[in-house]
């Protein structure tokens with residue numbers, strides 16, 4: 001579980017996030033949603049230790065990341081897997097070398113152990129035939145799969161995904177969403193996904209945090225989102241045709 005407590009962040013005196021509180025549970029897909037520029041990525045980066053906040057704390061299973069010894073911080077960092085926006089694969093490395101990278105950096109496994117793990121994980125994400133391909137030779141959806149495999153290869157307890165569907169067509173987005181959900185359940189990870197894709201929210205969002213201009217406006221399960229009151233959230237939702245229809249149905253029942 002990850003707990004964010006009273007977190008505030010600004011850049012050069014400009015307030016970006018104000019007093020954010022939220023809980024991200026294990027074995028669930030937790031989503032941070034909101035319009036462009038509202039602070040989603042800054043929140044994600046503050047949680048994973050890239051942007052230290054001015055105020056507040058982030059607890060990883062009770063361990064305060066910004067208020068613990070360097071050794072513990074390193075330990076927590078090793079438990080974090082990250083799928084970056086745009087996948088961020090090394091162009092000059094093969095698929096297998098990309099996936100193996102965290103094991104090379106963080107473990108002292110033997111080469112054959114590493115290769116076995118890479119083979120297992122690539123099979124799990126449906127890329128058993130792509131070991132020797134270069135990132136430029138595979139599709140955007142396959143690149144995301146490689147990014148997911150790399151994020152979880154070292155048995156990550158916490159999986160962070162920044163806009164996992166960016167640049168993907170709707171059908172591939174559904175497949176990637178499905179994979180994130182399956183991995184979350186199978187590996188019992190605490191998964192945090194940043195997105196502004198309402199289809200993803202409906203597909204996989206067990207728990208949602210909605211940000212609006214740096215404030216947390218609403219928190220709850222995706223099953224409740226169409227009934228949520230805040231106007232800023234209603235406006236965000238109504239950009240999606242399907243959700244507009246669902247909200248209209250909800251209103252009819254009232």
Ligand SMILES: Nc1ncnc2c1ncn2[C@@H]1O[C@H](COP(=O)(O)OP(=O)(O)OP(=O)(O)O)[C@@H](O)[C@H]1O
Nearest residue numbers: 011012016034035036037038039040041042043196
């Ligand atoms: N390193 C930085 N230095 C200064 N300002 C930053 C930095 N990173 C983000 N910001 C500012 O913080 C605000 C929130 O940015 P953020 O990237 O979190 O938005 P977002 O909600 O993730 O948007 P998008 O969906 O477009 O990615 C923006 O005004 C952005 O310009």
